[in-house]
Amino acid sequence: MTHDPDLRQIRLENGWTQLDLANMLGVDRSTVSRCENGARMSSTMRRLLMLILRDGRVGQEAAE
Numbered sequence: 423m424t425h426d427p428d429l430r431q432i433r434l435e436n437g438w439t440q441l442d443l444a445n446m447l448g449v450d451r452s453t454v455s456r457c458e459n460g461a462r463m464s465s466t467m468r469r470l471l472m473l474i475l476r477d478g479r480v481g482q483e484a485a486e
Contacts, residue, residue, distance in 0.1 A: 430458040432475055446474050 433443050433454075440458070444451040447470050457463050463471070 429454075429471070433458075443474070447471065 433440070438446075440451045440454040444454045447454070447467065449467070453467075457467070457471075
């Protein structure tokens, strides 16, 4: 069993809103909310999320 990072805590530490993270992932804000509240994530969503969390960059900065 894998242990997911505390998505909400990491999001808040980076100063991101749920909408910010949703835009980075290409999903709806409600998807981020469900993930933060314990809904199971697909393997694709998990990989995208880990890439974003590893880079720690938002918006235009991530595109550069």
